[in-house]
Amino acid sequence: MMLRAMTQDDVDAVLAIEQAVQRFPWTRGNFTDALHSGYLCCVDETEEGGIRGYAILMPTVDEAELLNIGVAAAQQRKGLGRAMLAEMLNVARGRNMKRVFLEVRSSNIAAIALYRSAGFSEAGVRRSYYQGANGSEDAIVMACELMGESNG
């Protein structure tokens, strides 16, 4: 995995993956806003220069929210999502964040399994939080505590 900062030039490639893998994809504007807001936006790039995945973390004062993570369909289930997530947690830890949290659709079994295996646990449920294809869908709030591993 080769993670680097996302730039405006990456948005086309990132958007193509997003539209292919997410049921309710972010828009181009969501990605450019994230870049302009100073969020931590990363892409995984192959040696040939192709983009395989991306992750976006929003740091606040002492905690961060993982806003988005995606892996190109043909590259899924090879450990890339787990590696990117681990790297984002490392960055958050390096910035002295106490915890990382996220919200995930209750139907997103793959993402929930990934987050659990990376050390996240369920912190709550927001009922009918998302618009779904057939009505609304719950959001599972998950959190990963970062203190104690490198900060004592």
Ligand SMILES: CC(C)(COP(=O)(O)OP(=O)(O)OC[C@H]1O[C@@H](n2cnc3c(N)ncnc32)[C@H](O)[C@@H]1OP(=O)(O)O)[C@@H](O)C(=O)NCCC(=O)NCCS
């Ligand atoms: C969620 C996502 C990023 C995972 O990326 P990935 O590179 O395929 O994940 P990994 O190969 O690192 O898998 C890590 C673990 O996640 C879980 N997992 C991943 N894909 C899964 C699937 N299709 N079904 C069940 N569990 C899955 C497994 O526990 C897996 O560990 P294992 O392979 O040892 O069993 C990817 O499926 C994706 O892009 N999904 C669409 C976008 C999305 O839903 N993002 C999250 C919400 S913003």
